[in-house]
Amino acid sequence: MHQARIVGVGMTNFGVHDQPLPELFSSAAFDAMDDAGVDAPAIESFYLGNAMGGQTERDTHLAPTLASHIGLAGIPCQRYEDACATSSNAFKHAVRAVEAGQHDVILVGGVERCTPTTGLDTPEMTSVFASASHRQYEQPTGLSFPGVFGLLTTRHMHEYGTTEEDLAAVAVKNHHHGTYNPRAQFGSETTVEEVLESPIVASPFHLFDCCPFSDGAAAVVVANEEAAADFSGESVAVSGVGHATDTIPLADKADFTATQSARDAANQAYEQAGVGPDDIDVVELHDCFTGAEVLAIEALGFFEDGEGGPAAANGETALDGRIPVNPSGGLKAKGHPIGATGVAQLVELTEHLRGEAGERQVEGARRGLAHNLGGDAGTTIVSILEVDA
Amino acid sequence: MHQARIVGVGMTNFGVHDQPLPELFSSAAFDAMDDAGVDAPAIESFYLGNAMGGQTERDTHLAPTLASHIGLAGIPCQRYEDACATSSNAFKHAVRAVEAGQHDVILVGGVERCTPTTGLDTPEMTSVFASASHRQYEQPTGLSFPGVFGLLTTRHMHEYGTTEEDLAAVAVKNHHHGTYNPRAQFGSETTVEEVLESPIVASPFHLFDCCPFSDGAAAVVVANEEAAADFSGESVAVSGVGHATDTIPLADKADFTATQSARDAANQAYEQAGVGPDDIDVVELHDCFTGAEVLAIEALGFFEDGEGGPAAANGETALDGRIPVNPSGGLKAKGHPIGATGVAQLVELTEHLRGEAGERQVEGARRGLAHNLGGDAGTTIVSILEVDA
Numbered sequence: 104m105h106q107a108r109i110v111g112v113g114m115t116n117f118g119v120h121d122q123p124l125p126e127l128f129s130s131a132a133f134d135a136m137d138d139a140g141v142d143a144p145a146i147e148s149f150y151l152g153n154a155m156g157g158q159t160e161r162d163t164h165l166a167p168t169l170a171s172h173i174g175l176a177g178i179p180c181q182r183y184e185d186a187c188a189t190s191s192n193a194f195k196h197a198v199r200a201v202e203a204g205q206h207d208v209i210l211v212g213g214v215e216r217c218t219p220t221t222g223l224d225t226p227e228m229t230s231v232f233a234s235a236s237h238r239q240y241e242q243p244t245g246l247s248f249p250g251v252f253g254l255l256t257t258r259h260m261h262e263y264g265t266t267e268e269d270l271a272a273v274a275v276k277n278h279h280h281g282t283y284n285p286r287a288q289f290g291s292e293t294t295v296e297e298v299l300e301s302p303i304v305a306s307p308f309h310l311f312d313c314c315p316f317s318d319g320a321a322a323v324v325v326a327n328e329e330a331a332a333d334f335s336g337e338s339v340a341v342s343g344v345g346h347a348t349d350t351i352p353l354a355d356k357a358d359f360t361a362t363q364s365a366r367d368a369a370n371q372a373y374e375q376a377g378v379g380p381d382d383i384d385v386v387e388l389h390d391c392f393t394g395a396e397v398l399a400i401e402a403l404g405f406f407e408d409g410e411g412g413p414a415a416a417n418g419e420t421a422l423d424g425r426i427p428v429n430p431s432g433g434l435k436a437k438g439h440p441i442g443a444t445g446v447a448q449l450v451e452l453t454e455h456l457r458g459e460a461g462e463r464q465v466e467g468a469r470r471g472l473a474h475n476l477g478g479d480a481g482t483t484i485v486s487i488l489e490v491d492a
Numbered sequence: 493m494h495q496a497r498i499v500g501v502g503m504t505n506f507g508v509h510d511q512p513l514p515e516l517f518s519s520a521a522f523d524a525m526d527d528a529g530v531d532a533p534a535i536e537s538f539y540l541g542n543a544m545g546g547q548t549e550r551d552t553h554l555a556p557t558l559a560s561h562i563g564l565a566g567i568p569c570q571r572y573e574d575a576c577a578t579s580s581n582a583f584k585h586a587v588r589a590v591e592a593g594q595h596d597v598i599l600v601g602g603v604e605r606c607t608p609t610t611g612l613d614t615p616e617m618t619s620v621f622a623s624a625s626h627r628q629y630e631q632p633t634g635l636s637f638p639g640v641f642g643l644l645t646t647r648h649m650h651e652y653g654t655t656e657e658d659l660a661a662v663a664v665k666n667h668h669h670g671t672y673n674p675r676a677q678f679g680s681e682t683t684v685e686e687v688l689e690s691p692i693v694a695s696p697f698h699l700f701d702c703c704p705f706s707d708g709a710a711a712v713v714v715a716n717e718e719a720a721a722d723f724s725g726e727s728v729a730v731s732g733v734g735h736a737t738d739t740i741p742l743a744d745k746a747d748f749t750a751t752q753s754a755r756d757a758a759n760q761a762y763e764q765a766g767v768g769p770d771d772i773d774v775v776e777l778h779d780c781f782t783g784a785e786v787l788a789i790e791a792l793g794f795f796e797d798g799e800g801g802p803a804a805a806n807g808e809t810a811l812d813g814r815i816p817v818n819p820s821g822g823l824k825a826k827g828h829p830i831g832a833t834g835v836a837q838l839v840e841l842t843e844h845l846r847g848e849a850g851e852r853q854v855e856g857a858r859r860g861l862a863h864n865l866g867g868d869a870g871t872t873i874v875s876i877l878e879v880d881a
Contacts, residue, residue: 123628157547157573157623161631164575164624164867167737171744171870177756179735180871181581184546184571186553192570196585203592234546235553239512242550346568348556355560367566478553481560482569 105327107201108338109488111139112450114321117438118288121220124153124162125172128214131320131443132173135210139324140335143173146324147206149180150197152190152213153442158231159221165214175210184442186235187391188477189213190321191445191484195344197325198486207330212322215442220318228316232441235478237352249305249313249392251353251479256307256394258359265397265412267307271298272416273393274311274435280422281432283463288317288438312393317438321447339456342378342470343487345371351481364483365402365474372485373404378470380404383487385455385465386426387448388474390433396420399474400428403485422463430455430463448473449486456490494716496590497727498877500528501839503710506827507677510609513542513551514561517603520709520832521562524599528713529724532562535713536595538569539586541579541602542831547620548610554603564599573831575624576780577866578602579710580834580873584733586714587875596719601711604831609707617705621830624867626741638694638702638781640742640868645696645783647748654786654801656696660687661805662782663700663824669811670821672852677706677827701782706827710836728845731767731859732876734760740870753872754791754863761874762793767859769793772876774844774854775815776837777863779822785809788863789817792874811852819844819852837862838875845879 113134120127136143151166162168166180183193190213197209217228233247241251259265274293281287293311301310324336331338347367350356357363373379380403388403390396401411405426406419414420420428431437431451434444452471454460470489476482502523509516525532540555551557555569572582579602586598606617622636630640648654663682670676682700690699713725720727736756739745746752762768769792777792779785790800794815795808803809809817820826820840823833841860843849859878865871 125628154552155546157544157620158552160627161623162627163543163547163573164740164870166574167867167870168626168740170737171740176739176744177737177753179584180574180737181585182573184552184573185555185569196570199589199592199594203588203594205588205592231546234550237557238549238551239514348559348566348569350565351553351557351560355565364566478556481553481556 104202105204107198107325107341108328108331109323109341109449109453110326110331110334110338111135111141111324111336112453113138114286114447114450115319116286117317117319117440119218119220120216120318124156124214125169128169128212128320129173131322132210132212135322135324138336141208141324143175145208146175146178146210148178148209149175150193150209150211151182152193152445153182153215154184154186154189155215155231155441159216159223185482186477187441188445188475188482188484189442191475194446194449195346195484198341198344201325201327208326210322211325211446213443213446214320215440216318217316217440218318240352249308252392252395253305253308255359255398259397260307262360263409263412267299268295269412269416270307270312270393271295273390273396274298276415276421277390277429277433277435280430280463281436284432284437287432287436288315289436308392314391314434314439317440319438319440319443321443321450323446323449337457339453339488339490341486342489343372343376345369345485348482349480351479353479360398362398362402362480364480365399365476368483368485369403372487376487383470383472384468385430385452385471386428387431387451388428389476390429390435391439403474422465427465430465445475448475452488456488493591494593496587496714496730497717497720498712498730498838498842499715499720499723499727500524500530500713500725501842502527503675503836503839504708505675506706506708506829508607508609509605509707513545513603514558517558517601517709518562520711521599521601524711524713527725530597530713532564534597535564535567535599537567537598538564539582539598539600540571541582541834542571542604543573543575543578544604544620544830548605548612574871575866576830577834577864577871577873578831580864583835583838584735584873587730587733590714590716597715599711600714600835602832602835603709604829605707606705606829607707629741638697641781641784642694642697644748644787648786649696651749652798652801656688657684658801658805659696659701659782660684662779662785663687665804665810666779666818666822666824669819669852670825673821673826676821676825677704678825697781703780703823703828706829708827708829708832710832710839712835712838726846728842728877728879730875731878732761732765734758734874737871738869740868742868749787751787751791751869753869754788754865757872757874758792761876765876772859772861773857774819774841774860775817776820776840777817778865779818779824780828792863811854816854819854834864837864841877845877
């Protein structure tokens with residue numbers, strides 16, 4: 104089996120972009136190709152993540168359209184849609200294709216516009232996002248995603264005594280990290296008081312517990328070890344990728360606080376990489392809501408079940424903490440252009456492993472983990488990247 | 493490398509189905525699993541094709557949702573969207589995963605509802621379909637898909653003298669085949685006169701040159717040779733799969749009548765299978781419009797360029813002709829529930845190779861080819877199935 108490596112990375116700022124998707128995506132794609140030192144003819148296939156383009160901007164069949172736009176017409180292209188885990192699933196399949204020797208060099212990218220640049224306002228976009236919840240059992244009740252994660256988090260508070268202040272501390276930490284990230288949508292600090300005084304969106308989440316709607320794009324070039332050695336980009340190894348699902352609708356889940364698909368995906372990734380949670384130096388995870396970060400740090404094995412609540416308040420997940428979580432600012436502060444989010448996590452990790460993360464650098468980071476979740480905690484993909492020993 | 497085999501097939505009737513997608517899909521999936529003799533725990537992954545569920549019925553993140561519905565929660569799931577080539581791309585990736593030994597047994601399926609059961613009328617659905625054309629250059633002009641294929645076909649008529657009567661003969665042939673297919677949406681004959689007297693949709697296409705909007709689902713179980721030998725379903729080999737794209741927008745194409753992605757995909761599939769066009773006994777191809785069949789039979793190498801026009805009128809592509817094309821009735825008569833179409837072609841071929849195609853059986857068929865096209869002839873996937881020598 105070949106080893107898949109990330110040889111080049113690129114991403115746009117996350118925030119508001121009033122550009123058509125092909126333009127927005129090309130910025131990230133060309134940056135990744137330049138970073139890798141890869142010219143277009145070397146790219147054998149294109150794996151795209153875009154979640155909602157049909158609904159938000161009447162734009163489908165996007166994979167070959169974007170490929171054409173950046174000079175890759177002709178190669179096999181595919182679009183993945185797996186709710187918020189969309190581009191991580193594209194990445195997983197690209198990694199598997201490289202591992203199997205089916206392709207030597209692949210461009211993986213994600214792009215999405217979720218702000219009013221699409222012509223949709225916040226309630227309309229919330230409704231579009233809700234199409235990823237269960238059509239028959241959840242959508243008719245008005246359950247949108249703040250509510251989905253509000254339910255999971257409420258159960259965690261009930262079982263373990265996690266508090267609204269614990270949740271607010273996640274927002275405070277990720278906003279603080281975001282101040283070091285020039286690509287982050289929110290580059291300003293917040294406080295526990297400000298979070299708790301912001302309006303309730305869906306109990307227990309206040310507005311500042313929720314990630315924003317964002318436009319953005321991200322891309323990585325994945326290559327096998329031989330191809331990677333020929334390119335100028337400093338590459339990192341993809342040492343493990345795990346992918347699992349859980350029951351949909353939410354009500355069918357055996358355990359509301361476990362986010363079982365994350366546990367299963369993490370175990371697969373740890374097994375492929377031959378490591379465990381203690382071997383991870385830096386984490387980018389799916390904090391679509393503050394409570395989601397609490398559930399994730401337990402599911403990934405960094406904290407015992409029930410002990411994730413106070414982690415941010417105690418500084419354990421800060422940049423200089425025991426296990427730095429979301430140095431980028433996470434979805435909460437960096438932003439969440441759905442289809443771009445998974446690949447953007449990999450861009451962030453690659454920069455840490457290369458020592459190129461600037462003020463937010465996790466010092467000496469040699470192994471990073473990305474956790475990207477979709478829908479009703481229904482899909483999770485966990486990827487482990489590392490620098491060579 | 494493992495050999496991928498189709499070990500079980502299932503599909504619904506194509507037509508009008510007033511059922512939620514999970515219900516509709518489960519009929520096809522359970523039929524495929526029963527046909528294969530495969531129980532749910534043996535299925536390791538699920539590859540779904542659904543093109544427009546977000547736009548047509550507010551239903552996304554469908555892969556794990558459908559998996560949950562049929563008892564497969566937990567396994568890795570992914571949804572592909574590549575316009576009308578959607579489920580063939582899901583199939584391609586499943587085949588590659590089996591060939592690489594990444595999975596032993598995979599469920600591949602496609603499902604779509606495109607009739608007014610979605611709440612959308614024909615003009616609205618035409619508009620949804622048009623989201624697969626180029627957002628900036630084509631959609632603003634009002635170009636929908638009858639127009640896209642009308643342009644390509646008009647060029648073929650100009651270059652080679654293909655006539656409206658030639659096109660009508662494709663509809664007549666495929667409607668005739670459809671009378672033998674109990675799953676076809678249109679089970680009635682038509683005539684050249686009836687086609688030519690039907691209203692113009694987009695020149696040169698009359699209404700009866702166009703495939704209908706349809707609801708439907710199809711599924712196949714793909715397994716490696718060892719797993720296939722353990723199951724009761726009579727399996728057929730997947731001997732080649734090719735996948736290529738072409739420039740989008742349409743105006744950038746070097747040659748309007750070549751449908752270059754079909755040529756490239758066919759060449760890849762022929763090379764993998766070690767065969768050529770003369771070795772194919774039965775073909776299911778993407779006749780979304782009659783002119784698309786003319787372009788495809790040339791691109792696939794069954795006819796010289798410019799000689800595909802009269803093929804149907806001359807009986808060469810009939811059930812008892814030199815190269816039987818669309819014994820199922822094709823998209824034209826069987827129907828075209830977008831995300832289900834690619835997999836349905838594979839179901840049809842498998843039945844021919846098993847000798848189970850009833851009145852429409854191509855006698856002695858030992859090798860079949862499926863051609864599934866997406867968008868502005870922008871994606872094509874060609875698959876070759878065969879029975880063992």
